[in-house]
Amino acid sequence: MSEFNEPFITAWQLVAAADSRLAGIVLLSLRVSLIATLIACVAGMPVGALLAVGRFPGRRPLIVLFNGLMGLPPVVVGLLIYLLLSRAGPLGQFGLLFSPAAMVIAQAVLVTPIVAALTRQVIADEWSEYREALRSLGASRTRAAATLLWDGRFSLSTAALAGFGRAIAEVGAVMIVGGNIDGVTRVMTTTIALETSKGDLPLALALGFILIAVVLAINAVAYAVRGWAERHWG
Amino acid sequence: MNTWLDIEHLGLTEGATRIIDDASLRFGAQHTVVLGPNGAGKSTLLRLVHGLLHPTSGSLSWPRALSQAMVFQRPIMLRTTALANVLYGLKLKGHAATECEQRARQALARVGLDALAKRPARLLSGGEQQRVALARAWALEPQLLILDEPTASLDPASSREVERIIKDIAAAGARILMTTHNLGQARRIADEIVFIDRGRIVEQTAVEQFFTKPQTEAAQRFLKEESP
Numbered sequence: 001m002s003e004f005n006e007p008f009i010t011a012w013q014l015v016a017a018a019d020s021r022l023a024g025i026v027l028l029s030l031r032v033s034l035i036a037t038l039i040a041c042v043a044g045m046p047v048g049a050l051l052a053v054g055r056f057p058g059r060r061p062l063i064v065l066f067n068g069l070m071g072l073p074p075v076v077v078g079l080l081i082y083l084l085l086s087r088a089g090p091l092g093q094f095g096l097l098f099s100p101a102a103m104v105i106a107q108a109v110l111v112t113p114i115v116a117a118l119t120r121q122v123i124a125d126e127w128s129e130y131r132e133a134l135r136s137l138g139a140s141r142t143r144a145a146a147t148l149l150w151d152g153r154f155s156l157s158t159a160a161l162a163g164f165g166r167a168i169a170e171v172g173a174v175m176i177v178g179g180n181i182d183g184v185t186r187v188m189t190t191t192i193a194l195e196t197s198k199g200d201l202p203l204a205l206a207l208g209f210i211l212i213a214v215v216l217a218i219n220a221v222a223y224a225v226r227g228w229a230e231r232h233w234g
Numbered sequence: 235m236n237t238w239l240d241i242e243h244l245g246l247t248e249g250a251t252r253i254i255d256d257a258s259l260r261f262g263a264q265h266t267v268v269l270g271p272n273g274a275g276k277s278t279l280l281r282l283v284h285g286l287l288h289p290t291s292g293s294l295s296w297p298r299a300l301s302q303a304m305v306f307q308r309p310i311m312l313r314t315t316a317l318a319n320v321l322y323g324l325k326l327k328g329h330a331a332t333e334c335e336q337r338a339r340q341a342l343a344r345v346g347l348d349a350l351a352k353r354p355a356r357l358l359s360g361g362e363q364q365r366v367a368l369a370r371a372w373a374l375e376p377q378l379l380i381l382d383e384p385t386a387s388l389d390p391a392s393s394r395e396v397e398r399i400i401k402d403i404a405a406a407g408a409r410i411l412m413t414t415h416n417l418g419q420a421r422r423i424a425d426e427i428v429f430i431d432r433g434r435i436v437e438q439t440a441v442e443q444f445f446t447k448p449q450t451e452a453a454q455r456f457l458k459e460e461s462p
Contacts, residue, residue: 129310137323233357234313
């Protein structure tokens with residue numbers, strides 16, 4: 001029994017001591033996934049809004065495509081970005097492989113379809129409600145899309161959150177393009193995978209706790225923001 | 235009477251249903267109220283006039299282009315302040331920022347909501363939201379104001395206030411084209427009644443005559459059923 005408990009105790013000690021190695025890994029994880037989510041929102045939200053509001057050839061296939069890409073396997077994304085960034089690849093000259101930048105790119109690619117597809121759903125609902133009023137006021141479809149993105153900002157935080165949740169929790173893509181290099185590209189998920197296979201359970205567990213705590217905390221904040229927004233803006 | 239809109243053989247079909255069926259009509263009265271039973275096609279007719287729907291047959295011809303604004307049964311408020319909701323319409327028309335602000339404030343004052351300008355529009359009561367929608371329309375100074383049952387979901391006090399505002403907008407010179415289920419309101423606002431039933435124009439009559447001596451049996455029946 002003590003053998004089972006021991007890793008937990010050591011894990012808590014690591015967290016409580018704010019172990020510097022642990023802190024570095026956590027901060028890198030947060031940095032990579034936050035930047036990737038930000039890029040995904042900037043790229044994916046306008047796309048999602050235009051898919052909801054626009055009328056152009058190929059719209060329906062694109063919607064199906066983005067919905068499908070929500071389930072992209074992270075390892076496949078990792079592999080594709082790896083090929084792009086590797087020395088012989090088209091973007092090889094930038095020397096980004098095995099850097100945090102490569103991890104950001106991989107996660108952004110992974111998360112953009114999720115943000116776009118969820119945004120499309122939110123904006124499509126709004127559009128059915130606002131459509132006549134906005135058209136009556138003379139809003140073009142592009143303008144309507146921009147208006148609805150702003151109007152739906154609180155609902156859209158859910159889309160951003162889902163994207164972040166996916167990014168911070170995935171392991172396949174960052175493992176391949178980051179290389180899990182100690183002190184450089186090692187993030188929470190890759191460390192958990194590595195340390196578990198090495199048998200160093202305390203560090204893996206400590207990171208597991210933190211990962212869960214981060215995800216819960218971010219969801220709690222988002223929930224609070226939405227509640228506040230409902231009360232203040234209706 | 236100056237014709238401001240001439241519709242000829244206008245039709246709108248959806249699948250096998252004729253929502254508007256071969257409607258020909260000259261709009262010339264300053265204030266026209268469209269009456270008819272539920273599902274007669276009143277709202278559809280208004281949307282065709284406003285350009286939100288396109289006819290499947292027939293045509294609308296405007297002797298002179300009129301600027302329009304429309305107010306719907308359910309006010310659509312953006313998640314921002316009452317003032318910004320009014321400003322939104324003005325900005326879309328490309329007015330200069332300072333002029334927008336002034337006109338928006340003026341419009342809110344006219345509907346008696348200047349004190350609530352900075353309040354989130356969606357948290358206002360239904361009646362107040364409808365007044366914001368009226369201010370948004372009024373700020374555009376339309377030559378034709380179209381209203382689709384603007385008081386249908388309001389309590390009597392809010393209804394009276396909305397009706398007062400419609401009359402003020404009319405008095406400022408806008409043509410009014412509206413639908414309502416409130417016959418008293420129709421009588422107070424209209425110069426002319428257009429009565430439609432099952433997508434067809436049944437009669438077009440001056441308001442007093444419509445309520446005292448309707449020309450068609452369908453209209454007589456409608457008045458009997460709708461009157462308290």
